[in-house]
Amino acid sequence: MLYVIGLGLSDEKDITVNGLEAVRKSERIYLEAYTSILLVDVPKLEEFYGKSVTVADRDMVETESDAILDRASEIDVSFLVVGDPYGATTHTDLILRARNAGVPVKVIHNASIMNAAGASGLQLYNFGQTVSIPFFTETWKPASFVPRIADNMRTGSHTLLLLDIKVKEQSIENLARGKKIFEPPRYMSVSTAVNQLLTLLEEGAEGYTEEAYTKDTLAISLSRVGSDQQVIKAGTLAELAEVDEEEFGPPLHSMILVGSRLHDLEAEFIEAFSVSTKEKSQ
Numbered sequence: 001m002l003y004v005i006g007l008g009l010s011d012e013k014d015i016t017v018n019g020l021e022a023v024r025k026s027e028r029i030y031l032e033a034y035t036s037i038l039l040v041d042v043p044k045l046e047e048f049y050g051k052s053v054t055v056a057d058r059d060m061v062e063t064e065s066d067a068i069l070d071r072a073s074e075i076d077v078s079f080l081v082v083g084d085p086y087g088a089t090t091h092t093d094l095i096l097r098a099r100n101a102g103v104p105v106k107v108i109h110n111a112s113i114m115n116a117a118g119a120s121g122l123q124l125y126n127f128g129q130t131v132s133i134p135f136f137t138e139t140w141k142p143a144s145f146v147p148r149i150a151d152n153m154r155t156g157s158h159t160l161l162l163l164d165i166k167v168k169e170q171s172i173e174n175l176a177r178g179k180k181i182f183e184p185p186r187y188m189s190v191s192t193a194v195n196q197l198l199t200l201l202e203e204g205a206e207g208y209t210e211e212a213y214t215k216d217t218l219a220i221s222l223s224r225v226g227s228d229q230q231v232i233k234a235g236t237l238a239e240l241a242e243v244d245e246e247e248f249g250p251p252l253h254s255m256i257l258v259g260s261r262l263h264d265l266e267a268e269f270i271e272a273f274s275v276s277t278k279e280k281s282q
């Protein structure tokens, strides 16, 4: 059996009881560590499971899936995913390959940033398409996600923005094991995301439209959701741009652009996170 197991959002103890039982009876255990990171290192996972874990990079999952699926019809193999297994597209592909190879698959779900975004107080039912924001490069300022935000805004829906993670393939194993790596990974912070959004607006980048957002659009930052260091802040993009980057805390970060169909209860909930209210009350 191939068990595809969600680890949840924070530490080694967020795995479900069913997930843990599957891990403990598996002969081989892989951890997918390139679409997201768990906020603890692999040795901590290994100690908790009492089993060794192989860190699988993108290449292994996407092109060498035969190694992961090897003999999985006869023995138990676990494939661990941070968050929920269906919270990233690559895992659907592995499940399809397993099915095609006649390997039975069981998915064990867990919390994902896709539902933990509800910690903002916004109703999950009122969200539209989720988008990912890539890092700007020296020669490229991608804005292709902006029309999808505009689509959501037209229907009054909120938009969850997932922020880029850049890590060299060859560093993933060391990173996951908490070892030193030559080139540290880059996790996009809320400050970088806000600056990039405002740059696209100021430069009138191709693809940018004010139907998607302006500097007065209400946004919510989500840092380390599900952990003890969770930080949530709400304000217009212009206000969030003024917040000291340190205040958002360590990665991982996400953001929400708030749509116009804001229910009174949602508005009341996010008031507590408001950066402008804080200033007024200080």
Ligand SMILES: C[S@@+](CC[C@H](N)C(=O)[O-])C[C@H]1O[C@@H](n2cnc3c(N)ncnc32)[C@H](O)[C@@H]1O
Binding pocket: 009, 010, 035, 036, 081, 082, 083, 084, 085, 086, 087, 088, 111, 112, 113, 114, 161, 162, 163, 164, 165, 222, 223, 224, 225, 226, 252, 253, 254
């Ligand atoms: C490609 S998604 C993978 C999602 C994961 N499979 C899940 O189900 O949650 C990774 C992105 O989700 C967001 N994210 C994941 N965990 C988070 C957390 N605990 N707090 C805030 N954002 C998080 C970050 O923007 C990160 O770059």
